[in-house]
Amino acid sequence: MRVGPPLIPLAATILCGCSSWQSALDPHSAEAGHLADLFWFFTAVCAAIWILVTASLLHLGLRRRRDGDIPREDSPEERRRKMLIVGALVALTAVILAIFSFASFYATRGFAWANQTALTIKVKGNQWWWPIQYESRDVTQIFDTANEIHIPVKRPVTFDLEASDVIHSLWIPDLMGKQDLIPGRNNTLTVEADRAGLYRAQCAEYCGLQHAHMALYVFAEPEKQFEAWRGHQLAPARPPASGKAWQGYRVFLAACAGCHTVRGTDAGGQLGPDLTHFGSRAAIAAGELHNTQDNLSNWLADPQSIKPGNYMPRVPLSDGDRAAVVAYLQGLK
Amino acid sequence: MSAAAEPLRDSALDDAALQSRLAQIWGTAPGFWGWLTTVDHKLIGRRYIITALCFLVLGGLAALVMRLQLGRPDNTLIGPDLYDQLFTMHGATMMFLFAVPVLETIPVYLVPLMIGTRNVAFPRLNAFSYWVYLFGGVMLWVAFFFNSGPDAGWFTYVPLASQEYDVGNRSSIWAQMITYTELSGLAVAVEIIVTVFKMRAPGMTLDRIPLFVWAALVTAFMVLFAMPAVMVCSTMLMLDPLLGFRFFDWKNGGDVLLWQHLFWFFGHPEVYFIFIPATGIVSAIIPAFAQRKMFGYPAIVLALIATGFLSFGLWVHHMFVTGLPRLGESFFTASSMAVSVPAGVQIFCWIATLWGGALRWRTPLLFVLGFIVNFVIGGLTGVMVASVPIDTQVHDTYFVVAHLHYVLIGGGVFPLLAGIYYWFPKLYGRMLDETLGRWNFWLAMLGFNLAFFPMHILGLMGMPRRVYTYQAEMGWGGLNLLSTIGAFIFFASFVVLLANMVRSLRRGETAPDNPWNAGTLEWATSSPPPPQNFSRIPVVTDVEPLWDNPQSLPTVDGLRADRRELIVSTLVDAEPSVRESSPLPSIWPFAAAMVTSLTLFGSVFTARAIEWGAIPIAIVFIGWFWPKGAREEES
Numbered sequence: 018m019r020v021g022p023p024l025i026p027l028a029a030t031i032l033c034g035c036s037s038w039q040s041a042l043d044p045h046s047a048e049a050g051h052l053a054d055l056f057w058f059f060t061a062v063c064a065a066i067w068i069l070v071t072a073s074l075l076h077l078g079l080r081r082r083r084d085g086d087i088p089r090e091d092s093p094e095e096r097r098r099k100m101l102i103v104g105a106l107v108a109l110t111a112v113i114l115a116i117f118s119f120a121s122f123y124a125t126r127g128f129a130w131a132n133q134t135a136l137t138i139k140v141k142g143n144q145w146w147w148p149i150q151y152e153s154r155d156v157t158q159i160f161d162t163a164n165e166i167h168i169p170v171k172r173p174v175t176f177d178l179e180a181s182d183v184i185h186s187l188w189i190p191d192l193m194g195k196q197d198l199i200p201g202r203n204n205t206l207t208v209e210a211d212r213a214g215l216y217r218a219q220c221a222e223y224c225g226l227q228h229a230h231m232a233l234y235v236f237a238e239p240e241k242q243f244e245a246w247r248g249h250q251l252a253p254a255r256p257p258a259s260g261k262a263w264q265g266y267r268v269f270l271a272a273c274a275g276c277h278t279v280r281g282t283d284a285g286g287q288l289g290p291d292l293t294h295f296g297s298r299a300a301i302a303a304g305e306l307h308n309t310q311d312n313l314s315n316w317l318a319d320p321q322s323i324k325p326g327n328y329m330p331r332v333p334l335s336d337g338d339r340a341a342v343v344a345y346l347q348g349l350k
Numbered sequence: 351m352s353a354a355a356e357p358l359r360d361s362a363l364d365d366a367a368l369q370s371r372l373a374q375i376w377g378t379a380p381g382f383w384g385w386l387t388t389v390d391h392k393l394i395g396r397r398y399i400i401t402a403l404c405f406l407v408l409g410g411l412a413a414l415v416m417r418l419q420l421g422r423p424d425n426t427l428i429g430p431d432l433y434d435q436l437f438t439m440h441g442a443t444m445m446f447l448f449a450v451p452v453l454e455t456i457p458v459y460l461v462p463l464m465i466g467t468r469n470v471a472f473p474r475l476n477a478f479s480y481w482v483y484l485f486g487g488v489m490l491w492v493a494f495f496f497n498s499g500p501d502a503g504w505f506t507y508v509p510l511a512s513q514e515y516d517v518g519n520r521s522s523i524w525a526q527m528i529t530y531t532e533l534s535g536l537a538v539a540v541e542i543i544v545t546v547f548k549m550r551a552p553g554m555t556l557d558r559i560p561l562f563v564w565a566a567l568v569t570a571f572m573v574l575f576a577m578p579a580v581m582v583c584s585t586m587l588m589l590d591p592l593l594g595f596r597f598f599d600w601k602n603g604g605d606v607l608l609w610q611h612l613f614w615f616f617g618h619p620e621v622y623f624i625f626i627p628a629t630g631i632v633s634a635i636i637p638a639f640a641q642r643k644m645f646g647y648p649a650i651v652l653a654l655i656a657t658g659f660l661s662f663g664l665w666v667h668h669m670f671v672t673g674l675p676r677l678g679e680s681f682f683t684a685s686s687m688a689v690s691v692p693a694g695v696q697i698f699c700w701i702a703t704l705w706g707g708a709l710r711w712r713t714p715l716l717f718v719l720g721f722i723v724n725f726v727i728g729g730l731t732g733v734m735v736a737s738v739p740i741d742t743q744v745h746d747t748y749f750v751v752a753h754l755h756y757v758l759i760g761g762g763v764f765p766l767l768a769g770i771y772y773w774f775p776k777l778y779g780r781m782l783d784e785t786l787g788r789w790n791f792w793l794a795m796l797g798f799n800l801a802f803f804p805m806h807i808l809g810l811m812g813m814p815r816r817v818y819t820y821q822a823e824m825g826w827g828g829l830n831l832l833s834t835i836g837a838f839i840f841f842a843s844f845v846v847l848l849a850n851m852v853r854s855l856r857r858g859e860t861a862p863d864n865p866w867n868a869g870t871l872e873w874a875t876s877s878p879p880p881p882q883n884f885s886r887i888p889v890v891t892d893v894e895p896l897w898d899n900p901q902s903l904p905t906v907d908g909l910r911a912d913r914r915e916l917i918v919s920t921l922v923d924a925e926p927s928v929r930e931s932s933p934l935p936s937i938w939p940f941a942a943a944m945v946t947s948l949t950l951f952g953s954v955f956t957a958r959a960i961e962w963g964a965i966p967i968a969i970v971f972i973g974w975f976w977p978k979g980a981r982e983e984e985s
Contacts, residue, residue, distance in 0.1 A: 038824065039812030041743040052743050056810075059740060063730035070697070070726050074719050077704055078711075087708045089642050089897055095706070099645060103698045110694040114687040114733070121737035122680045183510045184606065186671060186746060190812050194742020197672045199607065200509055201600030204673035221746040221814045223503050225510055226430040229817035305821070325429055 039217040041190040045237070046211050048193050055124050062113060134173040134207060138166060142178075142185030142198035142220065145227035145327060146290055146303040151247070152177070160250050161278070163290030164303045167236045169243040170210050178204040186222035189235055195221045210237035217304065226326030232304025253281025254293045254349050265345025268338045276329075279349065289329060296349040302327070313343050360886060361907040369885045371911050376468065376881035378935060387935040389473035390881060394480050395459025396777060401480075402452035405487055409443035410841055412436045417801075421834035423822040433818035434501035435520075439494050441504025442524060446531045447487045449762055450620065453627040454538050454573065456769065457566035459777070461542060463872035464560050466551025466890065468883045468916045469932050471544035472537075474939045474974070479537035481943030486530020489951055493523045500524035503816065505617060506587070508598040508609045513591040522591065522954045525584035529950055532577045532584075539573035542566050549916065550924040551871070552906055553890035560870045560893070561644060564651050565630025568658045572619050572626070575662070580616035583609055592957040607672060614665035622661040624758060626654060628765035629696055632718050635772050636700050638868035639715040640707025643894055646699035653692035653699075660689040670741045679738045686736035693729055697722060713787030714866075717768030720795050724764060728756025731806070746816075749809025755802045767794065767847070774854070775861030779877045782858065786850040793843035800836025804829040869894025874903055887917055890924070938974035945970050 044050040091099060139150040149162045168174045178187055180198040187206060188195035191214075196206040210216070220231035238246065257263045266282070274284035280293040298308055302324050306312040317339050320329040334342065360368050378388040388394065416436050419427045428436070462470055470476050493499055500520045502511040511521035546567045550559070559567075587609075589595040596602040598609055637644050644650065666674065666682040700722070709715065731753040735741050744750060767790070774782050809815075813826050820826050864873035874896055875884055886905035892898035906926065909915050914932040919925055949963025 041810045041812065049743075052739050055737070056734070056740050056743070059734045059737065063733065067726050067730060070701075071723055073701055073705075074722060077701075077709060077719075087641065087706075089894075091642075091645065091706065096645070099702045099705075103646065103649075103695075103702055106698050107691065107695055110691055114690060117733060117737060118680075118684045118687055121683050121739055124737075124739040125676055125680065183515060184507060188746075188812075188814070190743060194739065195671050195745060196742070199672060201606055202673065217812070219812065219814055223507075223510070223746075223816040225515065226434065228814075229430065229819050326431070 039190055039219060043191055045214055045216065046192045046209055048209070049191060050211075051124055052194060055120060058120065059117065062117075066113075134175040136168065136172065136174045137177060138168075138174060139177045139179065140166070140187055140198070140233075142180040142182075142187070142224070144182050144225050145220070145231040145324070147231070147233045148290065151250070158251065160280075160293075161291040162250060162294065162298075163292075164232075164300065165234045165236070165298050167238055167243055167246050168208065168210060169240045170213050170237045172240070173207050173209040176206045176208065178206060183224050184222050185220045185224050185231070187218060187233070188221040189216050189218040189233075191216045192235065192237075197222055210235075213237050213239055215299075219304075227324050230303060230305040230324050230327075232300070234299050234304060249297075250294055254279045257345055258348050259344065261341050262345045262348045264338070265341035265343070268334065268342050269345055272332050272334065272338075273342070292346065292349060294349055296347045308347075310343055310347060313346060314339060317342060357910045358912040359907070360909050360911045363911055365885065368911060369880065372882040372885050373880050375912070375914055378881065384935065386940050387477075387937050389469070389477050389933055389935050389939070391458055391462050391470045391473060391476060392777075392879060392881075392883075394476050395455055395457075398455035398458060398480055398483070399452055401484055401487070402448050402455070405443050405447040406452075407844070408491060409440050409448055410844065412440040412443070414837060414841055416440065417834040417837040419818065420820075420830050422831060423820055423824070423827045425819055428818070430818045431501070434816075435494060435497075435499035437816060438500045438503055438506075438524070439490070442490065442500065442527065443487075444758075445504055445620065446527065447483075447490070449624045449758060450535065451483060451531065452766065453624050453762065454535060454542075454566075454569060456631075456766075456773075457542055457563070457569075457627065458538060460773065460872055461545055461563055461566055462549070463776075463875065463879060463883055464563050464870050465546065465549065465554055466871045466884060466888045467545070467549040468887075468914070470541045471549060472541050473933050474936055475537050476541055477936075478939035478943050479534035479541075481940055482530050482537075482947060483534035485943060485947035486527050486534070486950075489530070489947075490523065490527040493520075498523055500527075505613055508587070508606055509600070511587060512598055516591075519954055522588055525587045526950055526954050528580055528584040530947065532581050533946070535573050536577055539570040539577075542570040543574070546570075547921050548918050550919055551888050551890050552917065552919060552924060552926050554919075554924045556922055557648070558890055558893045558895075561633035561647065561650055561654075562627075562630035562870075564654055565626050565633065568654045569623050569626045572658050572661065573623060576616045576619035576623075579612050580620075583612035583616075586612075588953070592953070607669070610669050610672065611665070614668045615662070618665045618668065619658075619661045621757065622657060624762040626657060628721075628762045629654070631765040631769040631772075632700060632721060633696075634868075634870065635714050635718050635768055636703050637894065638772070638866045639710050639712065639718075640704050641710070641867065642703065642707045643869075643897075644699065645702040646695075647893060649695055650699050653695040656692040657689060660685065660692070664689060664736075667736055667741070670738050671745050676738070683736055683738050687733055690729055690733055697726070710866075712771075712866075713782070713784060713791060714768045714772040716788070716791045717764050717771065717794075720791060721760060721764035721768065724756055724760030724795075724798065728753060728758075728760045732757060744809055746814055747809035748805040748813045748815055751815050752802050752805035752809065755805075759798055759802070764794070767791075770847070772866065773872075774851070775865050776872055776877050776879070778855060778858075779861050780854045780858030781861050781865060782850050782854050786846055786853070790843050790846040790850065793839055793846060797836050797838070797840030797843055801833050801840050802836070804833045804836075808833075864896065869897040871895055936974075938970065942967075942970045942974055 042053050044053045137152045139152055141148040147164050149166055151160050153159050176187065178196055178198040180200045185198040186195050187198060192208045192210055193206060196204050214237050216235040218233040218235055220228060257266045270283055274286055276286040276289035278285050278291045300306060301308050301312055301316050305324060306316060316323055319331055320327060321331055378384045378390050378393060419425050419433060458470060458476060498518050498520055500523055502521050506521055506524055509515060546563055586597040590597060596604045598604045598606060600606050633644060633650060663685045664682060667686045670679055735744055735750060735753055771782055771787055808826055808829050811826060813820065861877045863876055871888060874888060886907060888903040888905055895903060909929060915929050916932050917926045918928045918930045920927055945966040949959055949967060952959025952963060
């Protein structure tokens, strides 16, 4: 119940034919591709070195044993020969390391194109979820969301990284290496997805009790689809569509609005994730649960047993009220 | 007593009489009081090793519980709070209470024997250091059993470890445990340096010092320069809550990254506190099992020193994803890679020595070869994580967990096990069993690789380190299960080792003085060595003195046979300069460690503990250092 195969229709369509979930070796961007190439280059050279060392040790074991009187030291010729070999190996080591260093240096130089991106997204790290803000010079174009990022494909996007409590680290292995979110500092990360897809990101820096459940979904979408999504996100929340949802709305305002914002309503709390378009999101609790009715209901019933230690308290609701809140939240498409 | 009476000297006695006389003078009194007051480096060294091995077992058990939890997805065996304490305890125990102490203090036992003297330079300081270390380790584990085990990771990053997020002084306990272990670590470093510089047997010039002793010396110097950094940052961490300092409080002008710089300035050399003595063990074993002198002795010495220097210029490679300037990071890529050159020099010299020797395939040699095979993997993945771009992907993932265990277990524990099999006969006078030894080796090889190799792949598949569980849909379940099975096999190999030791102590084959026909001085004395180590101090004529003089070593005489006395020699040529007296057993080190430890423990909770603790500390140290009035040295 807590996790199953990806069931969410939205995710399913995008996931179709795409095996990647969260892997550094399944790149979906040019940068992650370079990193994977560099990784395989290092691995090949290192594997060759390891095989040579191991083979030389195996040779010691397999060769004919020399018994009897072996002098305590090498003869001068033998010693000269060994010195040549060892010297050559040391020189070779130095050359390989120099090549590695230059290859690394040139690979990092490619990262430095962060300034001409069209889109800037502020990603914050909180224990244990991700507040997201789409930035713009035009204040009417700014909006908040949480735990889910949509980006257009084939366009570089800059993430402004900040932390408000402890250190976190944003890692979307399919797209890019990681970068820390450090309290009191500003870091940036630039990402450009090659292909449409759903990429999972996870906090990579140990940040306390629920470090294990601090994931983030990145949807890379064709430009038009992305613009449509953005337009929808800018809009305030839909009004409740049914009587049950109206009941849920009233319970929500009384029990949940202290921490959560739903734009277009009186709910303006800042402690928890913005829920304006919660119904359109793929997951609950920073990637821990898929956003289904059952999961949401269980989550509302006891967030502490699902994600022990997180800051969402257990709010006592009757079964009817809880079902109503679920209906309301799921309706916030 | 009176200046007129000529004191009794060793030249006046025959071998047997001298032997029993010195054994009595240098001996430790039987019973509890003797146990508490001894200053014999062999007893204290052995104590250190056994205590560290006990911590190894505790740290290993913590790891097994974690592996059980991770064995399958969404496991609910233990919760996040206990898991976080466990991985912090595992890391802190293995680094600060097991690996560094055991590899820093095997030399406490061996160095005086290897350089031909009768005790370390400051025997009472040595005793003091052991008690402080013991109390610190016990405090950490007692805190854990009271649910106050540190939970911010073994490198305890702020702000997670700061007051605001620290429940129940857990991080302060960690910080204070650091103070205990660093205090003892610094004391041992000072002893080793002075012992090696000033107490070598006549004739042991710099180029005749055993490589193991060189390694211990280089490590001691590194400890001296690196440990103050961590003492500073752990003290700063405690000052924040105790006295309202704001070193790491970013909201009030403090800096979060300051912690990382200070910690890793110590933390990276710390890896080499483990690796360098381990290479010293390897350099001691290889000549004995190839029955020939080490190829490239000067190259290895220079490589050890170079590693020591370079290890201080690498710390930033732990911080590649914190957003430091790229050009600076590239410098640290180059320096991190450069440190593999001296490591390569050592490995090539070892193989060159083995190549062409008449190898004797006993357990110590097996562990040495296992060390090379495993450590090379760790070294090569080290080169990979040293590359900034690759590190941005693998940093803080299971790839790094795999890497660090290949370096520390492959590069530290395998040589340690080799050393245990090699020197156990010297310590206890009994051989370890060869068949059990082989079981131990192959189980360790299999279990270790099964436990840690899959972690490389898990890291690349996106598994971050320090997660207490993971979802089934991530697809990490199979490899994690494999790793858990490997961890249990690896643990079983240590059970075999323990069984081997117990069996050997009860009814093991009696060990001769020199069971491996090795060439260094510790094999010149009996197994186990007498309290005075050597009744007559040997004269050293070669780097492998026993091979140079197979019949009997030349000796010097003229030392007094009526008090503890040893030779102080010159730094470069080891020419005897004065005869110095060596301290008798004393209760002061224990008492001093006791009051120091209580004060440190109290200061976890209140700064007043320092003020009140200063009084008993002052009394005890005045007692310890009260002038004795006797002449300590004679030329």
